[in-house]
Amino acid sequence: MEICYQPHIDREIESLIERIHPPWVSIENDACRNCTVVKVDSANKYGILLEMVQVLTDLDLIISKSYISSDGGWFMDVFHVTDQAGKKLTDETLMRRIEQGLCTTRAKGDNSRDAEVPEADCEEQGPQAENTALEMSGMDRPGLLSEIAAVLADLGCNVTSANAWTHNEMTACIFYVEDAAKPGPIKDPTRLAQVEEQLESVVEAHHGKRERKSVRLTNFAAGRTHTERRLHQLMYADRDYESCRACDGDSSGEHKKGCDGTHVSIIRCRDRGYWMVNVTSRDRPKLLFDTVCVLTDLRYVVFHAAIRSKKSMADQEYFIRHKEDSKALFDESEKQKMILCIIAAIERRVSHGLKVDIRTENRVGLLSKVTRVFRENGLYISRVEIGTKGEEAVGTFFVNDSSGGEVNPGIAELVRQECGGTVVTDKMTPHRVSQTSPWAIVRENVEAKPRFSLGSMLWSQFERFSGNFGSH
Known part of the structure; x- marks a missing residue:
């Protein structure tokens, strides 16, 4: 069974190249015995790979394998996916949501650090589009989340959703809040300042004002970043990767026998002008999303990639170049920083x-x-x-x-x-x-x-x- 979609193109707002070459999405169940194959062809732009992976993971799909090629002005991506039960996709409604989400990505601009979430994700999370976002990051300690939640409750703020990660003694939290007395975003500047001041006091209570910390309140009218990507960015800003340790491999860069840690190697491909990044780690859901997140936020473009697994281990191979600086990884310190950032991105969700x-x-x-x-x-x-x-x-x-x-x-x-x-x-x-x-x-x-x-x-x-x- 193969379902092919061709989205409607608004010729008044789309660029010329997208009008000539609109995205083409194929969802096929006959090509693979154990999974559904999703193929996407379209005009290329920076950050498109992350947007594609984000759409699939937001729909709770497991990406078991992927091939990526995006040289020049065109990209071709292939994803092998299953549902959470490990079954092929048979729900027509879900397939159409995949198509809509993947085709929507073409209309977005540069996927920068403040890029907005795909429309498919906004539909999933509904009420958050009308709430205020609270971001907090800094040193972690027992009871911190409880103290923050108590302050919000005392201030009459209703928490509609919350995400928090801890890693290497650092924490990053994102709360979506609304006024308990009057549902909707908190727009009163005085009220927002009061909430922010109270939360700053909680963060400073045990570590003092010299601690690296951040508390920020924003409304969605100014734009919104995908929640999990934003958590990666907050922890990166606090340099949680500095405490990571690379897994020791043998002289060929491979895992030692019996090792199931995270190993990252970076090799120069002189003939093609790429840097080849190899990542071997324990397999888990959303692994591809987390890895592509860090590469995108470090301003690297993925030209080709192959994602696969062997038993419970996952292998990822990327051919990349920096978006602005073609010589960025010639600096050994930058190369080591990328290795630690990839390891941190993989560890944060474990x-x-x-x-x-x-x-x-x-x-x-x-x-x-x-x-x-x-x-x-x-x-x-x-x-x-x-x-x-x-x-x-x-x-x-x-x-x-x-x-x-x-x-x-x-x-x-x-x-x-x-x-x-x-x-x-x-x-x-x-x-x-x-x-x-x-x-x-x-x-x-x-x-x-x-x-x-x-x-x-x-x-x-x-x-x-x-x-x-x-x-x-």
């Missing part, structure tokens, strides 16, 4: 400890209540992702014991008593238990209602990069 999933009625102060339960029980929150679906709040917290001990799964019952709804815990332990999942999972559900758990997905078997793209 979380250990107890995974706590909640689903409950959405209400003002909910985030403050949940985080207070964790803080009062000596737990440290390493990662958060929570949002709203209709009248419900749905989210995930990764928590660890502040003293380094095991987290009691009974914390789920305490959270449920405080917030109601359904609370599920998964204990993620850092040892391989099978060839199909790199994590051991211990589950406790405080309600009798069963809930399906999605395991780690393996990418398809290794396949060399091929430039044979089908014609159309």
Whole structure:
């Protein structure tokens, strides 16, 4: 089965080259036994690869393999994708959303550090388009997220969604808030200044004013960056990559036997004028998005790439050039910085400890209540992702014991008593238990209602990069 789409082109606003060569998207289920193949051909522009990958990951698709070629003024990308259950795509509505999202990217300008999110993502996140964004970054400490959530609740701010990462003792948080008394963005400059001042006080409370920190409130009218990409940017700005350590390989740049760490090597391809970046790491969802994010934000253009996996390890190969400075990587310090930045981008999303999933009625102060339960029980929150679906709040917290001990799964019952709804815990332990999942999972559900758990997905078997793209 093959579904081909040709989007409508508004000839009044599109550039001449895009009118002559509009994007062509093919979604095919017969070409591969285990996955759906998505092919995209179109006029090229800077940042287009990140936009394509962002569309697919925002639709919760697993990219198992990818071939990329974008020399000159044209690009051809091939993505092998499945749904979260590892199945081919059969939903016609989902296929049309993929087409719409991929074709929408052509209308956007340069994908800079303040680029906006694709329209498909805005539709998914709905109410956030009318909320105020709060960004905070700085040194991490136990209880920080709980203190921030409590201040927002006291100030009458309703948190509609929140994302927070921690890495190398640094933290970056993005909250989407609205006025609890009058839903919508907080537009009063005095009110915004009050919120910002209070949060600055929380950040400075334990580390003083000399700490590297940032608290910023913005409204979406001024533009919006994709949330997870913005988290990467905030942590990069705080130089969390400086504490990363590169994995030691052998003399050929390959992994040592038995090593499953992250290894990055950069080699000069003199005949073509490219730098070849090889990345080998543990496989996981959104790995491609995170790697392409850092390359784009460092102002490198990906001309060719091949993404594949072998068992639970992922191999990524990129041929790149700097957008402005063709000699950037001749500097050894710049080369080492890129290696550490790629490692940091891969590590930021990896979380250990107890995974706590909640689903409950959405209400003002909910985030403050949940985080207070964790803080009062000596737990440290390493990662958060929570949002709203209709009248419900749905989210995930990764928590660890502040003293380094095991987290009691009974914390789920305490959270449920405080917030109601359904609370599920998964204990993620850092040892391989099978060839199909790199994590051991211990589950406790405080309600009798069963809930399906999605395991780690393996990418398809290794396949060399091929430039044979089908014609159309």
